[in-house]
Amino acid sequence: MSRLSIGFIGTGRIAQALISGLSHDPNIVICGYDKSHDALHSVALQYNVQAEESIEGLARDVSIIILSVKPYQVAEVMGELKHALHGEHLIISVAAGISTGFIEANAPEGSRVIRVMPNTPAFVGEGMTALCKGAHATADDLLAAEQIFNAIGKTAVIDESGMDAATAVSGSGPAYMFRIIDSLAEGGEECGLDRQTAQLLAAQTMLGAAKMVLSGRKSPEDLVREVTTPGGTTEAGLKAMDEHEVRQALVETVKAAASRSKELMK
Structure with missing residues (x-):
């Protein structure tokens, strides 16, 4: 990665996860601004972030600005930021449900915007981030993001x-x-395991299963068939899942979250 100057407006959980991942790269200068001076001071000390006293000051010191605030705060932040922006700035937004068009409409004409949806496994270096570019962002901007x-x-x-679907699948995913792991652990506990062991079994099993899917060699359904023996324990468990319509429940879960993501823009 070439030398970058990155400024975070908002230093909450997702910002801290990203700062943590970036802070080890000597080619990156990180600045931060937060309405909460205590929060900003803590992040500055922990990650060697340059604390900024204002949004305008941050914009002067960086070329990439990451909007890591709540969706309802974006309009207010852009109102403060707009007059400090110039053509060299790339704006990256992590605000759920806020379109690139909305940010562009509240920024100088021609502003380059990338919209992203990361998730909390970023804290352990296993995040999943969906990205899309706005009307004026370039291929190089997308590559930088x-x-x-x-x-x-x-x-x-x-x-x-x-992006609404991505928010529903990976952003909220x-x-x-966590709910599935907790439920599997509860089932293990009801079958005689202690809670700590049951939770370890459930979490590590989910991690291993995910890695098998990510290897790309076989589809999830192919993997299901491989591990399912006719008349065996897995078949019995899958039958119970089907009887309780777990698959459809998860489909509806994603659809509900995607619908809410759409509503955030209204």
Whole structure:
């Protein structure tokens, strides 16, 4: 990665995960601004981030600005940021449901915007980030954003029309996985395991299963067939899942989250 100057507006959980992943690269200068002076001070000390006193000051010191604030805060932030922007700035937004068009409309004409949706496994270097570019962003801008977010896991470039779905699958997805792990552990506990062991079995099994899918050699359904013996324990478990319509419940879970992502723009 060539030398970059990156400024974070908002230093919450996702920002901290990304800062943690980037802070080991000597070619990156990181600045931060947060309304909470205590939060900013803590992040500055922990990750050697240059604390900025204002949004305008941050914009003067960096070429890439990452909007890591809540969706409802984006309009207010852009109101403060707009007059400090110039043609050299690349704006990257992690705000769920906020389109590149909305940010462009609140920025100087021709502003380059990349929209991303990372997730919380970024904290352990296993994040999944979907990216799309706005009307004026270039291929080089997209590559720069990919390089930044590859520091905390994997990336996928998609059309903006797919961002609500990506938010539902991977942005909100960790919560679904946590719920599944917790449920599997509860089942193990009811069958006689202690909670700690059951949770370890469930979590490590999910991690291993995910790695098998990511290897790309076989589809999830192919892997299901491989591990399922007629009349065996796995078949019995899958039958119970089907009887309780677990598959459809998860499909509806994603659809509900995607619908809410769409509503955030209204």
